[in-house]
Amino acid sequence: MKFITYEFGRKESVGIIKGDKVVSVEDIANCMSWEKPQSMIELIEKYSEDMLKKIENVIKKKVDLKLLSLSDVKIKAPIPYPKRNVLCLGKNYVEHAKEIKITRIAGTGIPEEPIYFTKIAAPAIGHEDEIKFSYEVTNQVDYEVELAIVIGKDGVNIRKEDAEEYIFGYTIVNDVSARDLQGKHKQWFKGKSLDTFCPMGPCIVHKKDIPFPVELNIKCSVNGELRQNSNTKNLIFDIPYIISDLSKGMTLKVGDIICTGTPSGVGMGFEPIKVLKDGDLIECSIEKIGKLINKVKVI
Template sequence: MKFITYDFKEKESIGIVRGDKIVPIEDIATYMSLENPKNMVELIEQYSEDMLDKVENIVKNKEDFKLLPLDNVKIKAPIPYPKRNVLCLGKNYVEHAREIKITRIAGTGIPEEPIYFTKMVAPAIGNEDEIKFSYEVTKQVDYEVELAIIIGKDGINIKKEDAEEHIFGYTIVNDVSARDLQGKHKQWFKGKSLDTFCPMGPYIVHKKDIPFPVELNIKCSINGELRQNSNTKNLIFDIPYIISDLSKGMTLKSGDIICTGTPSGVGLGFEPIKVLKNGDTIECSIEKIGKLVNKVKVI
Protein backbone atom coordinates (compact mmCIF):
# COMPACT_ATOMS: atom_id res chain seq x y z
CA MET A 1 0.00 0.00 0.00
CA LYS A 2 0.99 3.57 -0.69
CA PHE A 3 -0.14 6.10 1.91
CA ILE A 4 -0.56 9.73 0.91
CA THR A 5 -1.21 13.10 2.53
CA TYR A 6 -2.92 15.56 0.22
CA ASP A 7 -4.88 18.80 -0.01
CA PHE A 8 -8.26 18.76 -1.73
CA LYS A 9 -10.59 21.76 -1.67
CA GLU A 10 -8.35 23.48 0.89
CA LYS A 11 -8.58 20.53 3.31
CA GLU A 12 -5.67 18.31 4.28
CA SER A 13 -6.52 14.61 4.25
CA ILE A 14 -4.83 11.22 4.12
CA GLY A 15 -5.56 8.27 1.89
CA ILE A 16 -4.34 5.16 0.11
CA VAL A 17 -3.27 5.26 -3.52
CA ARG A 18 -5.04 2.84 -5.85
CA GLY A 19 -3.65 3.12 -9.37
CA ASP A 20 -3.89 6.78 -10.34
CA LYS A 21 -6.56 7.55 -7.73
CA ILE A 22 -6.88 7.97 -3.98
CA VAL A 23 -9.19 6.18 -1.55
CA PRO A 24 -9.70 8.62 1.36
CA ILE A 25 -8.98 7.10 4.77
CA GLU A 26 -12.10 8.84 6.07
CA ASP A 27 -14.24 6.71 3.74
CA ILE A 28 -12.39 3.52 4.68
CA ALA A 29 -12.76 4.27 8.40
CA THR A 30 -16.48 4.92 8.02
CA TYR A 31 -17.01 1.71 6.03
CA MET A 32 -15.05 -0.39 8.56
CA SER A 33 -16.40 1.44 11.65
CA LEU A 34 -12.87 2.45 12.62
CA GLU A 35 -11.60 5.57 14.29
CA ASN A 36 -10.79 8.17 11.62
CA PRO A 37 -7.16 9.33 12.01
CA LYS A 38 -6.69 13.05 11.37
CA ASN A 39 -3.16 12.71 9.99
CA MET A 40 -0.54 10.15 9.01
CA VAL A 41 1.04 9.86 12.45
CA GLU A 42 -2.36 9.13 14.00
CA LEU A 43 -2.96 6.44 11.37
CA ILE A 44 0.38 4.82 12.19
CA GLU A 45 -0.38 4.94 15.91
CA GLN A 46 -3.99 3.71 15.69
CA TYR A 47 -3.97 1.00 13.01
CA SER A 48 -2.46 -2.38 13.88
CA GLU A 49 -0.85 -4.69 11.33
CA ASP A 50 -3.96 -6.91 11.34
CA MET A 51 -6.18 -3.90 10.77
CA LEU A 52 -3.98 -2.72 7.88
CA ASP A 53 -4.29 -6.16 6.26
CA LYS A 54 -8.07 -5.76 6.36
CA VAL A 55 -7.82 -2.20 5.00
CA GLU A 56 -5.65 -3.40 2.12
CA ASN A 57 -8.12 -6.13 1.21
CA ILE A 58 -11.02 -3.68 1.18
CA VAL A 59 -9.12 -1.08 -0.85
CA LYS A 60 -8.27 -3.71 -3.46
CA ASN A 61 -11.72 -5.26 -3.75
CA LYS A 62 -14.40 -2.71 -2.91
CA GLU A 63 -15.40 -0.85 -6.07
CA ASP A 64 -17.87 1.77 -4.87
CA PHE A 65 -15.58 4.11 -2.94
CA LYS A 66 -15.57 7.67 -4.24
CA LEU A 67 -12.06 7.85 -5.70
CA LEU A 68 -10.07 11.06 -6.09
CA PRO A 69 -7.81 11.36 -9.16
CA LEU A 70 -4.22 12.11 -8.14
CA ASP A 71 -4.19 14.92 -10.70
CA ASN A 72 -6.95 16.70 -8.76
CA VAL A 73 -5.09 16.99 -5.46
CA LYS A 74 -1.98 18.68 -4.11
CA ILE A 75 0.38 15.98 -2.87
CA LYS A 76 1.99 16.98 0.43
CA ALA A 77 4.80 15.43 2.43
CA PRO A 78 3.34 12.25 3.96
CA ILE A 79 4.23 13.57 7.44
CA PRO A 80 4.38 17.37 7.05
CA TYR A 81 4.95 18.01 10.76
CA PRO A 82 6.96 15.21 12.38
CA LYS A 83 6.40 14.88 16.13
CA ARG A 84 10.15 15.01 16.71
CA ASN A 85 13.20 16.04 14.71
CA VAL A 86 14.01 13.82 11.74
CA LEU A 87 16.81 11.41 12.70
CA CYS A 88 19.63 11.22 10.14
CA LEU A 89 22.83 9.33 9.38
CA GLY A 90 25.84 10.99 7.85
CA LYS A 91 28.35 9.28 5.56
CA ASN A 92 26.57 5.93 5.36
CA TYR A 93 27.77 4.97 1.84
CA VAL A 94 31.49 4.32 1.31
CA GLU A 95 31.93 6.42 -1.82
CA HIS A 96 30.04 9.35 -0.31
CA ALA A 97 32.24 9.22 2.78
CA ARG A 98 35.27 9.45 0.48
CA GLU A 99 33.94 12.33 -1.61
CA ILE A 100 33.28 14.70 1.32
CA LYS A 101 35.92 17.39 1.46
CA ILE A 102 34.93 20.65 3.08
CA THR A 103 32.56 20.00 5.98
CA ARG A 104 35.56 19.95 8.34
CA ILE A 105 33.76 17.78 10.85
CA ALA A 106 34.56 14.09 10.52
CA GLY A 107 37.21 13.79 7.82
CA THR A 108 36.95 11.58 4.75
CA GLY A 109 37.48 8.18 6.39
CA ILE A 110 34.92 5.38 6.47
CA PRO A 111 32.96 5.64 9.75
CA GLU A 112 33.51 2.86 12.26
CA GLU A 113 30.36 3.90 14.11
CA PRO A 114 27.22 5.59 12.77
CA ILE A 115 27.28 9.39 12.57
CA TYR A 116 23.92 10.65 13.85
CA PHE A 117 22.40 14.12 13.68
CA THR A 118 18.88 15.53 13.59
CA LYS A 119 17.09 17.81 11.18
CA MET A 120 14.42 20.25 12.37
CA VAL A 121 11.41 20.14 10.05
CA ALA A 122 8.43 22.50 10.25
CA PRO A 123 7.02 21.63 7.80
CA ALA A 124 8.47 19.10 5.40
CA ILE A 125 7.65 20.16 1.85
CA GLY A 126 6.10 17.81 -0.69
CA ASN A 127 6.39 16.81 -4.31
CA GLU A 128 6.61 19.80 -6.68
CA ASP A 129 7.06 22.27 -3.82
CA GLU A 130 9.89 24.80 -4.01
CA ILE A 131 13.17 24.64 -2.10
CA LYS A 132 13.72 28.27 -1.11
CA PHE A 133 16.78 30.02 0.26
CA SER A 134 18.54 33.36 0.22
CA TYR A 135 22.15 34.01 -0.77
CA GLU A 136 22.31 36.24 2.32
CA VAL A 137 22.09 33.05 4.37
CA THR A 138 23.87 30.43 2.25
CA LYS A 139 25.63 30.22 -1.10
CA GLN A 140 26.35 26.47 -1.12
CA VAL A 141 23.09 24.51 -1.13
CA ASP A 142 23.34 20.82 -1.98
CA TYR A 143 21.01 17.86 -2.57
CA GLU A 144 21.05 14.39 -0.93
CA VAL A 145 18.58 11.67 -1.92
CA GLU A 146 17.90 9.29 0.97
CA LEU A 147 15.73 6.31 1.84
CA ALA A 148 13.75 7.19 4.97
CA ILE A 149 12.35 4.65 7.43
CA ILE A 150 9.02 5.42 9.09
CA ILE A 151 8.79 3.81 12.52
CA GLY A 152 5.49 2.01 13.18
CA LYS A 153 5.83 0.73 16.74
CA ASP A 154 7.49 2.19 19.82
CA GLY A 155 10.57 0.36 21.02
CA ILE A 156 13.75 0.63 23.07
CA ASN A 157 16.80 -1.66 22.98
CA ILE A 158 15.45 -3.32 19.84
CA LYS A 159 17.32 -6.39 18.65
CA LYS A 160 18.48 -6.37 15.02
CA GLU A 161 16.41 -9.46 14.25
CA ASP A 162 13.30 -7.62 15.54
CA ALA A 163 13.91 -4.37 13.65
CA GLU A 164 11.37 -4.97 10.87
CA GLU A 165 8.58 -5.37 13.45
CA HIS A 166 9.07 -1.71 14.36
CA ILE A 167 8.90 -0.35 10.79
CA PHE A 168 5.71 1.02 9.24
CA GLY A 169 7.12 1.79 5.81
CA TYR A 170 9.50 3.84 3.70
CA THR A 171 9.58 7.14 1.84
CA ILE A 172 12.03 9.43 0.03
CA VAL A 173 13.71 12.41 1.69
CA ASN A 174 15.96 14.96 0.03
CA ASP A 175 18.31 16.00 2.85
CA VAL A 176 18.97 19.48 1.44
CA SER A 177 22.12 20.91 3.02
CA ALA A 178 23.83 24.29 3.27
CA ARG A 179 27.47 23.20 2.99
CA ASP A 180 28.97 26.56 3.92
CA LEU A 181 26.93 26.60 7.15
CA GLN A 182 28.03 23.04 7.93
CA GLY A 183 31.66 24.10 7.62
CA LYS A 184 31.20 27.37 9.46
CA HIS A 185 29.39 25.89 12.45
CA LYS A 186 31.45 22.66 12.53
CA GLN A 187 28.27 20.64 13.03
CA TRP A 188 25.38 19.80 10.75
CA PHE A 189 22.18 20.89 12.50
CA LYS A 190 21.73 24.47 11.24
CA GLY A 191 22.90 23.74 7.70
CA LYS A 192 20.37 20.90 7.45
CA SER A 193 17.41 22.66 9.08
CA LEU A 194 16.66 25.77 7.04
CA ASP A 195 13.05 26.21 5.98
CA THR A 196 12.04 24.00 3.00
CA PHE A 197 15.22 21.88 3.38
CA CYS A 198 13.30 18.62 3.87
CA PRO A 199 11.35 17.58 0.76
CA MET A 200 9.60 14.29 1.51
CA GLY A 201 7.37 11.87 -0.37
CA PRO A 202 5.52 11.44 -2.53
CA TYR A 203 4.16 8.48 -0.52
CA ILE A 204 4.90 6.15 2.34
CA VAL A 205 5.10 2.61 0.96
CA HIS A 206 4.13 -0.02 3.52
CA LYS A 207 6.88 -2.44 4.49
CA LYS A 208 4.95 -5.43 3.11
CA ASP A 209 5.68 -4.11 -0.39
CA ILE A 210 9.44 -3.80 0.21
CA PRO A 211 10.93 -7.10 1.43
CA PHE A 212 13.90 -7.40 3.79
CA PRO A 213 16.75 -6.98 3.20
CA VAL A 214 15.90 -3.63 1.61
CA GLU A 215 17.80 -3.45 -1.67
CA LEU A 216 16.44 -0.58 -3.76
CA ASN A 217 17.96 1.46 -6.55
CA ILE A 218 18.35 5.08 -5.43
CA LYS A 219 19.01 8.00 -7.80
CA CYS A 220 19.09 11.79 -8.03
CA SER A 221 19.16 13.96 -11.15
CA ILE A 222 19.67 17.70 -11.49
CA ASN A 223 18.05 19.23 -14.58
CA GLY A 224 18.04 15.77 -16.15
CA GLU A 225 21.73 15.06 -15.37
CA LEU A 226 22.11 11.86 -13.32
CA ARG A 227 24.30 12.69 -10.32
CA GLN A 228 23.59 9.97 -7.72
CA ASN A 229 23.07 6.33 -8.65
CA SER A 230 23.41 3.50 -6.14
CA ASN A 231 21.48 0.87 -4.23
CA THR A 232 20.53 0.72 -0.57
CA LYS A 233 22.33 -2.62 -0.28
CA ASN A 234 25.49 -0.46 -0.22
CA LEU A 235 24.66 1.13 3.14
CA ILE A 236 27.60 0.86 5.53
CA PHE A 237 25.21 0.43 8.46
CA ASP A 238 22.09 -1.39 7.28
CA ILE A 239 18.52 -0.87 8.46
CA PRO A 240 18.46 -3.51 11.25
CA TYR A 241 21.75 -2.13 12.59
CA ILE A 242 20.49 1.46 12.49
CA ILE A 243 17.23 0.71 14.30
CA SER A 244 18.92 -1.47 16.92
CA ASP A 245 21.76 0.96 17.54
CA LEU A 246 19.58 4.09 17.68
CA SER A 247 17.17 2.41 20.10
CA LYS A 248 19.86 1.56 22.66
CA GLY A 249 18.70 3.53 25.67
CA MET A 250 16.51 5.77 23.46
CA THR A 251 12.89 4.97 22.65
CA LEU A 252 11.97 5.11 18.99
CA LYS A 253 8.35 6.23 18.63
CA SER A 254 5.61 5.61 16.08
CA GLY A 255 5.90 8.18 13.32
CA ASP A 256 9.62 8.80 13.82
CA ILE A 257 11.50 9.32 10.56
CA ILE A 258 15.03 7.97 10.08
CA CYS A 259 17.02 9.05 7.02
CA THR A 260 19.57 6.36 6.20
CA GLY A 261 22.22 8.44 4.40
CA THR A 262 22.98 9.50 0.83
CA PRO A 263 25.16 7.87 -1.85
CA SER A 264 28.01 9.58 -3.71
CA GLY A 265 27.39 12.20 -6.36
CA VAL A 266 26.37 15.15 -4.23
CA GLY A 267 27.36 18.60 -5.43
CA LEU A 268 30.03 18.83 -2.75
CA GLY A 269 31.86 15.90 -4.32
CA PHE A 270 32.62 17.74 -7.59
CA GLU A 271 35.61 19.99 -8.28
CA PRO A 272 34.53 22.78 -8.33
CA ILE A 273 31.47 21.97 -6.27
CA LYS A 274 28.11 22.03 -8.05
CA VAL A 275 25.77 24.12 -5.92
CA LEU A 276 22.05 24.41 -6.54
CA LYS A 277 20.93 27.48 -8.50
CA ASN A 278 17.69 29.32 -9.04
CA GLY A 279 15.42 27.31 -11.34
CA ASP A 280 17.19 23.96 -10.90
CA THR A 281 14.95 20.89 -10.93
CA ILE A 282 15.88 18.07 -8.55
CA GLU A 283 14.43 14.61 -9.14
CA CYS A 284 14.98 12.05 -6.39
CA SER A 285 13.81 8.51 -7.09
CA ILE A 286 13.84 5.23 -5.22
CA GLU A 287 12.72 1.94 -6.68
CA LYS A 288 9.21 0.83 -5.56
CA ILE A 289 8.53 4.20 -3.91
CA GLY A 290 8.42 6.74 -6.72
CA LYS A 291 9.82 10.14 -7.61
CA LEU A 292 10.16 13.29 -5.53
CA VAL A 293 10.57 16.39 -7.71
CA ASN A 294 11.32 19.91 -6.47
CA LYS A 295 12.50 23.17 -7.99
CA VAL A 296 14.90 25.66 -6.48
CA LYS A 297 13.89 29.27 -5.88
CA VAL A 298 16.45 31.77 -4.66
CA ILE A 299 14.63 34.53 -2.77
Protein backbone atom coordinates in the same frame (compact mmCIF):
# COMPACT_ATOMS: atom_id res chain seq x y z
CA MET B 1 0.29 -0.23 -0.19
CA LYS B 2 1.20 3.44 -0.65
CA PHE B 3 -0.07 5.99 1.88
CA ILE B 4 -0.11 9.73 1.15
CA THR B 5 -1.09 12.97 2.81
CA TYR B 6 -2.89 15.17 0.30
CA GLU B 7 -4.96 18.32 0.02
CA PHE B 8 -8.23 18.50 -1.91
CA GLY B 9 -10.75 21.30 -1.68
CA ARG B 10 -8.65 23.01 1.01
CA LYS B 11 -8.96 19.93 3.21
CA GLU B 12 -5.93 17.86 4.24
CA SER B 13 -6.52 14.11 4.28
CA VAL B 14 -4.70 10.80 4.41
CA GLY B 15 -5.18 8.50 1.47
CA ILE B 16 -4.08 5.32 -0.27
CA ILE B 17 -2.82 5.30 -3.85
CA LYS B 18 -4.41 2.84 -6.28
CA GLY B 19 -2.86 3.26 -9.73
CA ASP B 20 -3.45 6.88 -10.74
CA LYS B 21 -6.20 7.34 -8.14
CA VAL B 22 -6.32 8.05 -4.43
CA VAL B 23 -8.93 6.85 -1.97
CA SER B 24 -9.50 8.69 1.29
CA VAL B 25 -8.75 6.75 4.48
CA GLU B 26 -11.74 8.61 5.94
CA ASP B 27 -14.01 6.89 3.41
CA ILE B 28 -12.44 3.53 4.23
CA ALA B 29 -12.86 4.17 7.96
CA ASN B 30 -16.56 4.92 7.43
CA CYS B 31 -17.00 1.59 5.64
CA MET B 32 -15.29 -0.20 8.52
CA SER B 33 -17.09 1.70 11.30
CA TRP B 34 -13.60 2.63 12.41
CA GLU B 35 -12.56 5.89 14.06
CA LYS B 36 -11.00 7.91 11.26
CA PRO B 37 -7.38 9.08 11.72
CA GLN B 38 -6.81 12.83 11.48
CA SER B 39 -3.21 12.51 10.28
CA MET B 40 -0.66 10.03 9.01
CA ILE B 41 0.80 9.63 12.48
CA GLU B 42 -2.65 8.79 13.87
CA LEU B 43 -3.09 6.20 11.13
CA ILE B 44 0.26 4.61 12.00
CA GLU B 45 -0.64 4.62 15.70
CA LYS B 46 -3.90 2.76 14.94
CA TYR B 47 -2.28 0.40 12.44
CA SER B 48 -2.33 -3.36 12.78
CA GLU B 49 -1.81 -6.24 10.33
CA ASP B 50 -5.49 -7.12 10.70
CA MET B 51 -6.50 -3.54 9.91
CA LEU B 52 -4.37 -3.58 6.76
CA LYS B 53 -6.13 -6.71 5.51
CA LYS B 54 -9.52 -5.11 6.13
CA ILE B 55 -8.48 -1.97 4.25
CA GLU B 56 -7.36 -4.06 1.29
CA ASN B 57 -10.70 -5.90 1.26
CA VAL B 58 -12.70 -2.65 1.34
CA ILE B 59 -10.66 -1.21 -1.55
CA LYS B 60 -11.10 -4.38 -3.60
CA LYS B 61 -14.88 -4.26 -3.10
CA LYS B 62 -14.94 -0.51 -3.87
CA VAL B 63 -17.93 -0.08 -1.58
CA ASP B 64 -19.02 3.59 -1.35
CA LEU B 65 -15.50 4.80 -2.06
CA LYS B 66 -14.89 8.05 -3.87
CA LEU B 67 -11.79 7.83 -6.05
CA LEU B 68 -9.89 11.03 -6.80
CA SER B 69 -7.38 11.47 -9.59
CA LEU B 70 -3.84 12.01 -8.31
CA SER B 71 -3.56 14.88 -10.79
CA ASP B 72 -6.40 16.68 -9.00
CA VAL B 73 -4.90 16.62 -5.50
CA LYS B 74 -1.93 18.39 -3.94
CA ILE B 75 0.48 15.78 -2.60
CA LYS B 76 2.04 16.92 0.66
CA ALA B 77 4.85 15.42 2.72
CA PRO B 78 3.52 12.15 4.19
CA ILE B 79 4.24 13.47 7.69
CA PRO B 80 4.36 17.27 7.29
CA TYR B 81 5.07 17.93 10.96
CA PRO B 82 7.13 15.12 12.54
CA LYS B 83 6.64 14.91 16.29
CA ARG B 84 10.39 15.09 16.77
CA ASN B 85 13.36 16.14 14.67
CA VAL B 86 14.16 13.90 11.71
CA LEU B 87 16.93 11.49 12.71
CA CYS B 88 19.78 11.25 10.19
CA LEU B 89 22.99 9.37 9.45
CA GLY B 90 26.07 10.95 7.94
CA LYS B 91 28.67 9.20 5.80
CA ASN B 92 26.76 5.92 5.47
CA TYR B 93 27.91 5.00 1.94
CA VAL B 94 31.61 4.33 1.35
CA GLU B 95 32.01 6.46 -1.79
CA HIS B 96 30.15 9.39 -0.22
CA ALA B 97 32.38 9.16 2.85
CA LYS B 98 35.36 9.49 0.52
CA GLU B 99 33.99 12.41 -1.49
CA ILE B 100 33.11 14.77 1.38
CA LYS B 101 35.81 17.26 2.16
CA ILE B 102 34.47 20.78 1.78
CA THR B 103 32.49 20.83 5.04
CA ARG B 104 35.69 20.69 7.10
CA ILE B 105 33.78 18.73 9.74
CA ALA B 106 34.77 15.13 9.13
CA GLY B 107 37.56 13.45 7.23
CA THR B 108 37.15 11.13 4.28
CA GLY B 109 37.70 7.99 6.34
CA ILE B 110 35.08 5.25 6.59
CA PRO B 111 33.25 5.61 9.94
CA GLU B 112 33.65 2.77 12.43
CA GLU B 113 30.48 3.85 14.26
CA PRO B 114 27.32 5.55 12.92
CA ILE B 115 27.38 9.35 12.74
CA TYR B 116 24.01 10.63 13.96
CA PHE B 117 22.51 14.10 13.74
CA THR B 118 19.02 15.60 13.46
CA LYS B 119 17.32 18.17 11.28
CA ILE B 120 14.18 20.23 11.77
CA ALA B 121 11.22 19.78 9.45
CA ALA B 122 8.58 22.35 10.37
CA PRO B 123 7.03 21.56 8.01
CA ALA B 124 8.59 19.03 5.68
CA ILE B 125 7.73 20.08 2.14
CA GLY B 126 6.10 17.76 -0.39
CA HIS B 127 6.41 16.62 -3.97
CA GLU B 128 6.63 19.59 -6.38
CA ASP B 129 7.02 22.13 -3.56
CA GLU B 130 9.82 24.68 -3.86
CA ILE B 131 13.13 24.56 -2.02
CA LYS B 132 13.69 28.20 -1.07
CA PHE B 133 16.75 29.99 0.26
CA SER B 134 18.44 33.39 0.18
CA TYR B 135 22.02 34.13 -0.84
CA GLU B 136 22.15 36.36 2.22
CA VAL B 137 22.07 33.15 4.28
CA THR B 138 23.87 30.56 2.15
CA ASN B 139 25.69 30.26 -1.18
CA GLN B 140 26.35 26.53 -1.17
CA VAL B 141 23.09 24.58 -1.15
CA ASP B 142 23.34 20.89 -1.98
CA TYR B 143 21.02 17.88 -2.45
CA GLU B 144 21.13 14.40 -0.85
CA VAL B 145 18.68 11.66 -1.81
CA GLU B 146 18.02 9.29 1.10
CA LEU B 147 15.88 6.29 1.95
CA ALA B 148 13.91 7.14 5.09
CA ILE B 149 12.46 4.65 7.57
CA VAL B 150 9.13 5.45 9.25
CA ILE B 151 8.85 3.85 12.68
CA GLY B 152 5.58 2.01 13.34
CA LYS B 153 5.66 1.41 17.09
CA ASP B 154 7.55 2.53 20.16
CA GLY B 155 10.65 0.55 21.04
CA VAL B 156 13.82 0.72 23.10
CA ASN B 157 16.85 -1.58 23.13
CA ILE B 158 15.58 -3.28 19.97
CA ARG B 159 17.46 -6.36 18.79
CA LYS B 160 18.71 -6.31 15.19
CA GLU B 161 16.74 -9.46 14.39
CA ASP B 162 13.54 -7.70 15.56
CA ALA B 163 14.13 -4.42 13.70
CA GLU B 164 11.60 -4.94 10.89
CA GLU B 165 8.85 -5.42 13.47
CA TYR B 166 9.22 -1.73 14.43
CA ILE B 167 9.02 -0.37 10.89
CA PHE B 168 5.80 0.92 9.36
CA GLY B 169 7.21 1.76 5.96
CA TYR B 170 9.62 3.75 3.84
CA THR B 171 9.71 7.09 2.06
CA ILE B 172 12.17 9.41 0.28
CA VAL B 173 13.82 12.42 1.88
CA ASN B 174 16.04 14.98 0.15
CA ASP B 175 18.41 16.05 2.93
CA VAL B 176 19.01 19.53 1.51
CA SER B 177 22.17 21.01 3.03
CA ALA B 178 23.88 24.40 3.20
CA ARG B 179 27.52 23.33 2.96
CA ASP B 180 28.99 26.71 3.86
CA LEU B 181 26.95 26.78 7.09
CA GLN B 182 28.06 23.25 7.91
CA GLY B 183 31.68 24.30 7.60
CA LYS B 184 31.19 27.61 9.41
CA HIS B 185 29.42 26.09 12.40
CA LYS B 186 31.58 22.93 12.56
CA GLN B 187 28.43 20.79 12.82
CA TRP B 188 25.51 19.85 10.59
CA PHE B 189 22.34 20.93 12.40
CA LYS B 190 21.78 24.52 11.21
CA GLY B 191 22.97 23.91 7.68
CA LYS B 192 20.44 21.12 7.25
CA SER B 193 17.50 22.74 9.06
CA LEU B 194 16.71 25.88 7.06
CA ASP B 195 13.07 26.33 6.06
CA THR B 196 12.06 24.04 3.13
CA PHE B 197 15.24 21.94 3.51
CA CYS B 198 13.35 18.69 4.11
CA PRO B 199 11.46 17.59 1.00
CA MET B 200 9.73 14.27 1.76
CA GLY B 201 7.52 11.85 -0.13
CA PRO B 202 5.70 11.39 -2.32
CA CYS B 203 4.31 8.56 -0.20
CA ILE B 204 5.04 6.01 2.50
CA VAL B 205 5.26 2.48 1.12
CA HIS B 206 4.21 -0.13 3.65
CA LYS B 207 6.99 -2.51 4.65
CA LYS B 208 5.17 -5.59 3.34
CA ASP B 209 5.69 -4.28 -0.20
CA ILE B 210 9.46 -3.99 0.20
CA PRO B 211 11.34 -7.23 0.95
CA PHE B 212 13.80 -7.34 3.84
CA PRO B 213 16.74 -6.79 3.68
CA VAL B 214 15.98 -3.60 1.80
CA GLU B 215 17.93 -3.45 -1.46
CA LEU B 216 16.57 -0.63 -3.61
CA ASN B 217 18.06 1.42 -6.43
CA ILE B 218 18.46 5.03 -5.31
CA LYS B 219 19.08 7.97 -7.68
CA CYS B 220 19.12 11.75 -7.89
CA SER B 221 19.30 13.97 -10.96
CA VAL B 222 19.56 17.74 -11.32
CA ASN B 223 18.07 19.27 -14.48
CA GLY B 224 18.07 15.80 -16.05
CA GLU B 225 21.74 15.10 -15.25
CA LEU B 226 22.13 11.90 -13.21
CA ARG B 227 24.28 12.77 -10.20
CA GLN B 228 23.66 9.99 -7.64
CA ASN B 229 23.16 6.34 -8.57
CA SER B 230 23.52 3.51 -6.05
CA ASN B 231 21.61 0.86 -4.12
CA THR B 232 20.66 0.74 -0.45
CA LYS B 233 22.47 -2.59 -0.15
CA ASN B 234 25.62 -0.44 -0.11
CA LEU B 235 24.80 1.14 3.27
CA ILE B 236 27.75 0.87 5.65
CA PHE B 237 25.38 0.44 8.58
CA ASP B 238 22.27 -1.38 7.43
CA ILE B 239 18.70 -0.86 8.62
CA PRO B 240 18.67 -3.52 11.39
CA TYR B 241 21.93 -2.10 12.76
CA ILE B 242 20.65 1.49 12.63
CA ILE B 243 17.38 0.72 14.43
CA SER B 244 19.05 -1.42 17.05
CA ASP B 245 21.89 1.01 17.69
CA LEU B 246 19.70 4.14 17.79
CA SER B 247 17.28 2.49 20.20
CA LYS B 248 19.92 1.63 22.78
CA GLY B 249 18.79 3.65 25.78
CA MET B 250 16.70 5.94 23.51
CA THR B 251 13.08 5.08 22.77
CA LEU B 252 12.10 5.24 19.12
CA LYS B 253 8.57 6.61 18.80
CA VAL B 254 5.70 5.99 16.40
CA GLY B 255 6.15 8.29 13.42
CA ASP B 256 9.86 8.84 13.93
CA ILE B 257 11.66 9.30 10.62
CA ILE B 258 15.18 7.96 10.17
CA CYS B 259 17.18 9.03 7.11
CA THR B 260 19.73 6.35 6.30
CA GLY B 261 22.36 8.43 4.50
CA THR B 262 23.13 9.47 0.93
CA PRO B 263 25.31 7.88 -1.78
CA SER B 264 28.11 9.64 -3.65
CA GLY B 265 27.46 12.24 -6.30
CA VAL B 266 26.41 15.21 -4.18
CA GLY B 267 27.27 18.65 -5.48
CA MET B 268 30.16 19.19 -3.11
CA GLY B 269 31.86 16.07 -4.46
CA PHE B 270 32.54 17.67 -7.85
CA GLU B 271 35.53 19.80 -8.89
CA PRO B 272 34.46 22.56 -9.00
CA ILE B 273 31.49 22.00 -6.70
CA LYS B 274 28.01 22.07 -8.22
CA VAL B 275 25.78 24.15 -5.95
CA LEU B 276 22.05 24.50 -6.49
CA LYS B 277 20.81 27.65 -8.20
CA ASP B 278 17.51 29.33 -8.97
CA GLY B 279 15.32 27.23 -11.25
CA ASP B 280 17.16 23.93 -10.76
CA LEU B 281 14.93 20.85 -10.86
CA ILE B 282 15.89 18.03 -8.47
CA GLU B 283 14.46 14.55 -8.98
CA CYS B 284 15.05 12.02 -6.21
CA SER B 285 13.90 8.48 -6.93
CA ILE B 286 13.95 5.19 -5.07
CA GLU B 287 12.81 1.89 -6.52
CA LYS B 288 9.33 0.77 -5.39
CA ILE B 289 8.65 4.16 -3.73
CA GLY B 290 8.55 6.66 -6.58
CA LYS B 291 9.89 10.10 -7.43
CA LEU B 292 10.20 13.21 -5.28
CA ILE B 293 10.59 16.28 -7.49
CA ASN B 294 11.31 19.80 -6.27
CA LYS B 295 12.36 23.07 -7.88
CA VAL B 296 14.80 25.58 -6.40
CA LYS B 297 13.74 29.17 -5.85
CA VAL B 298 16.24 31.75 -4.64
CA ILE B 299 14.40 34.46 -2.70
